[in-house]
Amino acid sequence: MIKIYAPASIGNVGVGFDVLGAAIQPINGNLLGDIVTITSAKKFNLINTGKFKHQLPKSTKKNIIWHCWINFCKQIKKTIPVSITLEKNMPIGSGLGSSACSIVATLVALNYFCSEPLSKIKLLKMMGELEGKISGGIHYDNVSPCYLGGLQLIIQEKNVISQKIPHFKDWFWIIAWPGINISTAESRSILPIQYSREICIQHSRNLAIFIHSLYTNQKKLAAQHIQDIIAEPYRIQLLPNFMSIKKIILELGALGCGISGSGPSFFSISDNLKTAEIIANTLTKHYLQNEYGFVHICKLDKTGTKKIG
Known part of the structure; x- marks a missing residue:
């Protein structure tokens, strides 16, 4: 077995x-x-x-x-x-x-x-x-x-x-699945076929600065550039209360946040456990849509897939 x-x-x-x-x-x-x-x-x-x-x-x-x-x-x-x-x-x-x-x-x-x-x-x-x-x-x-x-x-x-x-080992990753489902294919289909030159340049800058920050241990700079200008502006129409929740989470002290994958899950980052717990409680109260939804405070899993039996 x-x-x-x-x-x-x-x-x-x-x-x-x-x-x-x-x-x-x-x-x-x-x-x-x-x-x-x-x-x-x-x-x-x-x-x-x-x-x-x-x-x-x-x-x-x-x-x-x-x-x-x-x-x-x-x-x-x-x-x-x-x-x-x-x-x-x-x-x-x-x-x-x-x-x-x-x-x-x-x-x-x-x-x-x-x-x-x-x-x-x-x-x-x-x-x-x-x-x-x-x-x-x-x-x-x-x-x-x-x-x-x-x-x-x-x-x-x-x-x-x-x-x-x-990655930054002291970062907590708070994820919230609201209890609803979105097809990945549907979520990809609503994205534009073409983007403006300005968007492409800014996206490249954000990604380059984020990765550079990881290698040079610049946490604040990395957090400032966790910005999704490719998918988030179009996918928010599929997500309940996303922008209002995002505003609240950032005001609570999250270093950054966004859509996990194609959505509807929400992720946010904190380098403080107490703040992470406050964010988790807020997401539980205001982002979950039904009893199936869940919120977890996580760290990055360094191992990945593993044998457990």
């Missing part, structure tokens, strides 16, 4: 549309992500469990886990009869890398089960391709941090998909 945990992630991290992603771990020690268990079987079998299993397709062949298995078998040129149990703990369409959690955990578990016939780079490419089936285009800003941990810069050149870059 192989049991694999894959953590939630913040795609884009505000300033890095499709080129930055961060794996997250609640500071209370709880696991925030999907778990996949694989055992031997006479034929392929899929069992769905977990809090959000009701969001999954009823047909096995429409489940991304099935596609992971099919693609893995093609890669190793062998059909593996296994029983896969998906513990679906991440809500679909939450902006926290839900599909990435399932894809990454499944492929890593299959690779372990078969004595690791595929390299990390081969697995990562498969993860990106399978993620693309759901989102409408290959992108690695969730699968890379989910798999490899930390803050990942997506390079996507030749055999280098992404690399881990520095």
Whole structure:
């Protein structure tokens, strides 16, 4: 039996549309992500469990886990009869890398089960391709941090998909999922096909300064440039009370905040636990829409996907 945990992630991290992603771990020690268990079987079998299993397709062949298995078998040129149990703990369409959690955990578990016939780079490419089936285009800003941990810069050149870059270890990342769902494909479809020269220049400046600040340990400068001028102006129409909540959170002392991935999850950053707790309480009271929503104070998960059984 192989049991694999894959953590939630913040795609884009505000300033890095499709080129930055961060794996997250609640500071209370709880696991925030999907778990996949694989055992031997006479034929392929899929069992769905977990809090959000009701969001999954009823047909096995429409489940991304099935596609992971099919693609893995093609890669190793062998059909593996296994029983896969998906513990679906991440809500679909939450902006926290839900599909990435399932894809990454499944492929890593299959690779372990078969004595690791595929390299990390081969697995990562498969993860990106399978993620693309759901989102409408290959992108690695969730699968890379989910798999490899930390803050990942997506390079996507030749055999280098992404690399881990520095982050501030005293930053708390507060994430809030309001309890509603947004399709990644829908969220991407509302973005403009073209941007003005001014927007492109400012976006490049923000991203360059943010990454420079990480390498030179300039926290204030980094926080000042967590600005999303590519997606946020267009996606706020899909998010309830986003701008008013953002204003409140910044006034409470957040270093920065924005939309996690495609939304509707909200992320904010603080270097003070007390402030992080105040922000978390405020988001719980004013951003959550129903009993399904949740708020977590997190640190970056440096490990990424791991074997837990």
